[in-house]
Amino acid sequence: MPVALTDHELCILIAGARPLEPEARDAFLRDVAAALAKDDPELGPGSIHRLVREMQPRYFDAPRFATNLTAARAGRVHAR
8 A cells, every 4th residue: 555655754764765875775665665554543754753763774784994004003103
């Protein structure tokens, strides 16, 4: 069954997908849509936000930053 969302509710979903890798966004939005399709009499901005907050970590892959260990060993980077 289709779910009707307001512009504000749609913005919540898009904002929740934005920090995800592009490859993960489709699966994230599909899972959120499936959860929203369940008959929820309390559907609104708050419930959509909670759902996004609950599901987003399943698809979020935090960036990994390399540390410059070579420079630190060479004495070019000093710990203060």
